[in-house]
Amino acid sequence: MNEQAVFTQIQQEIDDNPVVLFMKGTPMFPQCGFSAAVVQALTLLGVKFKGVDVLTDPGVREGIKQFSNWPTIPQLYVKGEFVGGCDIVREMYQTGELQKVFEDKGIETEPMQTA
Amino acid sequence: MKVADTIRSKLTQAFSPQELEIIDESHLHAGHAGARDGGESHFRVTVVSDAFAGKSRMERQRAVYGVLADELKGPIHALSITARTPEEG
Numbered sequence: 001m002n003e004q005a006v007f008t009q010i011q012q013e014i015d016d017n018p019v020v021l022f023m024k025g026t027p028m029f030p031q032c033g034f035s036a037a038v039v040q041a042l043t044l045l046g047v048k049f050k051g052v053d054v055l056t057d058p059g060v061r062e063g064i065k066q067f068s069n070w071p072t073i074p075q076l077y078v079k080g081e082f083v084g085g086c087d088i089v090r091e092m093y094q095t096g097e098l099q100k101v102f103e104d105k106g107i108e109t110e111p112m113q114t115a
Numbered sequence: 116m117k118v119a120d121t122i123r124s125k126l127t128q129a130f131s132p133q134e135l136e137i138i139d140e141s142h143l144h145a146g147h148a149g150a151r152d153g154g155e156s157h158f159r160v161t162v163v164s165d166a167f168a169g170k171s172r173m174e175r176q177r178a179v180y181g182v183l184a185d186e187l188k189g190p191i192h193a194l195s196i197t198a199r200t201p202e203e204g
Binding site for chain 1 (some may be wrong): 172173177180184187188194195196
């Protein structure tokens with residue numbers, strides 16, 4: 001598949017799904033600690049998201065890096081906008097900014113209560 | 116040159132950091148895809164520099180990624196970045 005077709009495929013994913021995580025493995029079975037960390041943050045916030053497993057699609061695995069000009073995976077998109085990778089998502093989760101991003105963009109959250 | 120030394124040299128040149136910590140976490144990923152014999156594939160870096168003042172998280176990460184672009188295409192499989200200014204403590 002050429003690059004343009006891959007970009008079209010990626011654009012389609014982020015147009016069709018309000019919250020998309022390009023990751024290694026699946027939300028149920030992440031294959032990488034960094035992907036798992038982002039899944040955990042989204043799960044703790046109770047946000048519904050689509051996971052795109054780049055390991056099953058070499059075109060997307062390389063293409064997403066060009067698409068966002070970001071050399072690592074995972075990558076989180078919210079309402080078509082690139083939010084960041086694992087370090088950024090983790091920091092934003094800890095400061096409460098991540099939840100605010102979802103609220104500001106009208107994405108439903110249901111944070112888990114912690115003791 | 117060892118990968119860690121290259122990282123140190125490039126980050127020092129680019130950001131003149133007040134603090135720079137480079138941790139090779141490759142041993143935590145031995146046997147996992149992307150790990151290489153001899154380690155030096157998974158790194159955690161902390162860069163404290165005035166160069167990050169007024170920049171967003173994403174701009175800071177992009178700046179570090181940019182400096183290490185060649186290594187990210189080559190030996191580095193994973194890179195965790197903390198980039199802050201001295202004032203941010």
